[in-house]
Amino acid sequence: MQEVLASTLPNGLRVLIQESHTAPVATFWMWYRVGSRNEMPGLTGISHWVEHLLFKGTPRHPAGMLTRLIDRLGGRWNAFTWKDYTAYFEVLPAEHLETAIRLEADRMQNTVFDPEVVASERTVIISEREGAENFPSYLLGEEVEALAFKVHPYRHPVIGWKEDLRAITHDDLYRHYRTHYHPNNAVALAVGDFEPEDVLRMIEEAFGPIPPGDPPPPVRSVEPEQSGERRVTLRRPGGGTAYFHLAFHAPPAAHPDLPALMVTDGLLTGFKGVASFNGAGSGRSSRLYRALVDGGLAATVGSAITPSIDPTLFRITATVRSGVEVAAVEAAVTAEIARLHDEPVEESELARVRRQARAQFVYLRDGVFPLARALGALAVVDRPEALPALADAIERTTGEDVARVARTYLTDRRRTVGWYVPDDSRPGQAWGRRCATGEGAA
């Protein structure tokens, strides 16, 4: 693989450019260092709302024209907001990359915050939240995060609390945009079938004239150390089965223990790589799959550690098999954690996880999207060189490293346990039906 061309423009914009000639396409990404991590109580969900508003147009690219511009070129585009970042991307035939670069430079500075559009988007976002609320597993995750963090803004859901979404004003949104959307608070990233120098020139031309902004206020919150288990049981109707959600406090992306924790995650449910949306291996030979799914206790099991700017969570989640008690799932998971503390990992098992990791890093090069996703996320939460460094560190991780991080982080005093228990777990009797035939509702 070619080296990443990394540079910083005089206005502070970080630029990362990576050639990839497997297909005649290219992708351009803008990563802003703003997400729910940067939100104050009362303003939760504001970063995600600003993301929605960046699709509403600028004087040069009015609403509707933005989408048409990308569609006509055969491109696709979207955006997502996370705790640590807000990311925007376009994937296009490579010859049209400059259109995406100019569009992103325009909306970094010139997005129109029309009060009517802001108002209409409020109900769209509340609808997005209400759609998620229909899933008990979503609600349980929200409860566990809010309990695991007492102080740090990672306790807030990215979409925001509903009362905040009802209260946030146009001026709040505009201020948030102005505070965080600056070249010196962003990373521009291109991957694709092009000459890197050409793309660097396009980025310089489009973004160079934008002046730097004041540095956004730092996030000062530090989560105090947890010194005892926390526990929540969510009981409400609407779920067909029970769910289990376990979270341990874990270190940030830049911490030297991250690679060993990623390997531990791989032992538990299969190695997933650093780019979400890129699929993963089967994980069916992993420890928790064997204990829970093969063991007849759960229908699905997963675990994850998402590299983050600040100390984060290592999670284990399971869909409890219908008819099984959540306590049985919790006991089996606890036993597997104890095994990590006490039993040395066999070399053959570790080799299997290393091989999965090696394969996942190769799969990143299949198409331009996954590599851009991984490079950009790690550049924001750690540093641009973090991706190849991570691959090397995972390769060097030993069984002793795994036992040490398990004993350090996966402990009772650092854990938060969440159960969702349906109020009435007997489907078919929990809901009624209202019928009408003939005249329509409209």
Add this chain to the structure above:
Amino acid sequence: MTVPIAASQVARTVLPNGLTCLVRPFRETGVATIHGYVKAGGIFDGARPGLARFAGSTLIRGTRRRSARHLAEDLDAMGASLAVSPGTETTVITGRALAEDLPRLLAMAAEILVEPAFPADEVEKVRGELLTALRVNSLDTRQVAERIFRRLTYPEGHPHSRHPDGEEAVLEALQPDDLRAFHAHHFQPGATVIAVVGDVDPGYATDQLARAFGEWVRGPWRMPAFPPPAGSVVRRQEEAVVPGKTQSDLVLGGPGVARTDPDYYGVMMANLLLGQLGMMGRIGRAVREQQGMAYYAYSELRAGLLAGPWWVRAGVNPVNVERAIAQILREVADLQAHGPAPDELADARTFLVGSLAVRLESSAGIAQTLADIELYDLGLDHLERYPSIIAGVSRDDVVAAVRRFPTDGAVLAIAGPQRQP
């Protein structure tokens, strides 16, 4: 624009047992991807909805050569993935491995498709997983609305009248021998296509496919016939109340067209304008962008071997259900009455042709496209002909197509919390 894949770049081979192999190199990636279809799914469920789902889900849980555990270890030791997704019309098999592991991945794919063992203990585990999923879905408002829509739209016994997840009583009752019989009758090499795309030589990959699948013995297979859904001139609607929910999900529409229908391209373009292009087409623009009623409001055409659903789906606050339905119907009626604006149609054409390159940017995207071309018998030169096919769809074709979307005779399904009358 340059056509991303020409017929000359795809190696197509039909093995003596009738299995079709497609191979296309995708260099410098180090990856090999497979995408295959077996024309065996809910279409063969008969009176036992969920049979295909159960049989397909158990394929990877043990073969005559390897146990479930052994298969899992061998797969994870490669860092590869291999998944079977049994659907209504086909069972889909997808996999990804490092290019050097392609022979081992294909050998495993062949083993699970040709020689599954359906061990009793694994059948019980899968039964528990499927029943749990079914119970979860039975309280998932999107799924509940979809099930109602299907039941009201298609005649009883039609595969699209049901959700491929099946029914609880059926999943409870099926035995390993039922799954074995289903597999033996309906999994046939002559009804199978496998596409391989990756960092491999086409001749080598074709040889590996022949080695893996060549011994599969051919049996009889034919596509079953189903009565077409009867049209309706009156609205049929039903609503399910699911406690503990915040949002109402709705599905509105009727049967669409098969992928091989001569009118397919007109209907596909009508659907694009109605609820796909840009921010979910005209429906998304009105319901989401202008009125702020929904996070999602789009139309979708499920054109397969059969005429699957053509529906509009939206999730709205319960107080907005009637208003959203009225707005959706107004958008449909407006496009039916006045047809698309000239620039709207031009945008749709340039999007369809231009987006080919982006669809074909990953090995998985290419493999699925090739397998689709074979499944629907579109010809290997399909992508080369595609621009002229799209150019040949006239405005009149699109208008005629959008007028097929049912309004007065639509089926409407709603699932969500109790609404105030």
